[in-house]
Amino acid sequence: MQDEPTPAELAKAVADFLRNDIAPLISGHQGFKLRVGINALDLVARQLTSAEQGEAAELARLKALLAADGSLSDLNRALADKIASGAMDLSTPGLKEHLWQTTLDKLAVDQPNYASYRREAGRTDGDA
Template identity: 45%
Template sequence: MATDRPTVPELVQAVREFLEAEVQPSLDGSVAFHTRVAVNVLKIVERELAEGPALAAAEKSRLVALLGHDGDLDVLAEELIEAIRAGRMDVQTPGLTEHLRSTVMAKLAIDNPRYQSYQRALQGGR
């Protein structure tokens, strides 16, 4: 179904801007705190809408390379978990920690790009 403008990202942005500019300043106490949390949640949604599909595609191609066969992202991710739980893969497995690091960095790009450990890792440090 083709919907009209605004697009979903534009709608979420509108709500987030309203909360930030008009609601937040008029509140205090726990409602103000929870409004700040709500604004942060909408920022996560905005980043995921923009970057999520590309990051998921990259995760899938890494998993295909690591596991040696194709499949749905969910199924491949489950297979990786099984391999780690069974002890068939660990920190010594070539490519595993690189894959996990890339996956976690992609999640943090969406969840909380201001996290200090993430900022440090972007600069190549830890």
């Protein structure tokens, strides 16, 4: 076990420093590039803290959907092959739900402020 701060905490601290202390001092193209860097650090921090849980859930769903074992990338490739060949489609039990949940889990890391994601993530199972 590593001592604190964690890599996610370090990335967040650097992003916060740049956002709060440096960004107000820079404008124009350099300011834009700084915001891109801040967004990249924010993404790294979210990946370090949130992506593992989503990937574990995705792997479990893939194993159940395909009735197979393997790595996340191998099972995703197998699923893509089955969809491409027509062996699976949205009428396949569980496929639509898997694809939707995988999309939401990825957006939670990649684009958590995306308005459509926030709307969909806020829905409960009974919402339609």
